[in-house]
Amino acid sequence: MTAADADAADPDSTDAADDPIAAMEAATFEAFVGEVAQFRDTVVAPNVSRWESEKRMAPEALREASEIGLLAMEVPTALGGLGMSFAQKCRITEVLSAVSMPFAFSLVNTGNVAARVAQRGTERHRELYLADLMAGRRFGSTALTEPGAGSDFANIATTATPVDGRWRLDGAKAWITNAAHSDVIFCYAQTEPGSRGRGIALFLIDGTRPGFERLPPYELAGGHLIGTGGFRLDGYVAEADDLLSPAGEAFIAALSSVNGARTYVAAMCCAMVEATLASAVRYGAEREAFGKPVIAHQGLAWKLAGVQNRLEAARLLTGRAIEAVTESLRTGDATGAILPAAHAKKFATETAEADIATCIQAMGAEGLRSDHPGGHHLVGARIANYVDGSTEIQTDRIARSLRQLYA
Ligand SMILES: Cc1cc2nc3c(=O)[nH]c(=O)nc-3n(C[C@H](O)[C@H](O)[C@H](O)COP(=O)(O)OP(=O)(O)OC[C@H]3O[C@@H](n4cnc5c(N)ncnc54)[C@H](O)[C@@H]3O)c2cc1C
Structure with a gap:
């Protein structure tokens, strides 16, 4: 679907x-x-x-x-x-x-x-x-990750302290999409150090206010269009109504909403694979080696058939995750979307990286040129393996379901 x-x-x-x-x-x-x-x-x-x-x-x-x-x-x-x-x-x-x-x-x-x-x-x-x-x-960003905490989101160190009916925020965020330009930021902070997820709350931060310092955006291997960077909060004062989700609710809400993000990242991977595969097939039908189009060589055609096969599977898993997330939005209960989203993201991101590389390989050296989509999509697939929970975290989610399923 x-x-x-x-x-x-x-x-x-x-x-x-x-x-x-x-x-x-x-x-x-x-x-x-x-x-x-x-x-x-x-x-x-x-x-x-x-x-x-x-x-x-x-x-x-x-x-x-x-x-x-x-x-x-x-x-x-x-x-x-x-x-x-x-x-x-x-x-x-x-x-x-x-x-x-x-x-x-x-x-x-x-x-x-x-x-x-x-x-x-x-x-x-x-x-x-x-x-x-x-x-x-x-522009807007959503900021969970910090220099000292990525996968272990409950371990964030940015603090939020109540002061005269408002909140004082101190800390740093890292690897935030759009941080190069954003100044309307959904920012998670710890209200009760040592309490892990229980004390995490969600604030709306305005980057034009005092106490907010934008850090220079990162130089990456590629994918700068994502605008990743970080910012520091030093005595930033949030108004009482900037607390959007209080301690006790924000952590669970963040884990619920990430199912949607994992699902659209899987959809993005399907698109990147399809575009690179189409490019490889078009090129392979034109380019000749040993007297025939390279795609007529079975060794190459079968590799690309494998890419198409895994793309079909990734699309099915992504469609199932879309249905599950849609249902979770209707009922307000995200439980049923956790595993479909994890399966879709793990499969789509892992196969995208390998399969985009296969398509580039099928084009020979030409595949590396920047006027073909492969190189940019290879970086995109690499990024997809980190954002909204790394591939290992998706695998861990699936691993945690095994005993409930079979033991
Ligand atoms: C381009 C880009 C954009 C991003 N945008 C945002 C954003 O907008 N907002 C935001 O908050 N964050 C963002 N992130 C951060 C992203 O969510 C983190 O990179 C991700 O959660 C992993 O955290 P980490 O990089 O700190 O790796 P770590 O948590 O330090 O992990 C290091 C390695 O260990 C593995 N690992 C960790 N725990 C386990 C475990 N229990 N079992 C097995 N392996 C494990 C990880 O998978 C990883 O391979 C972005 C990252 C990138 C690259």
């Missing part, structure tokens, strides 16, 4: 600020997919190599994306957004990731913040941030 199928299976296309499974009407959505593909092909595709060589995020392209609503996909229409379902967002991330997963990931991350400000923020937050986020005048 694809993202589109999952969406088509939901006949109730409604939209309201408090409706967790609102969706854009099916025909309107299909037309919108075409607009997104056009945006991708005219704005993103011609510039990816240049942005990569300049080692930077592309805020100007995100602003252009906002003109067709791409920064407000899940914001309810009543608040100026597109009112899309989760399944529809997954489909859009696929369309964009066929050209650049790091760009798509950056876009989705700032869009997620807009959606959460709409759904979870106060009236003051909506007035201050929502229009700017939807228009790409400000």
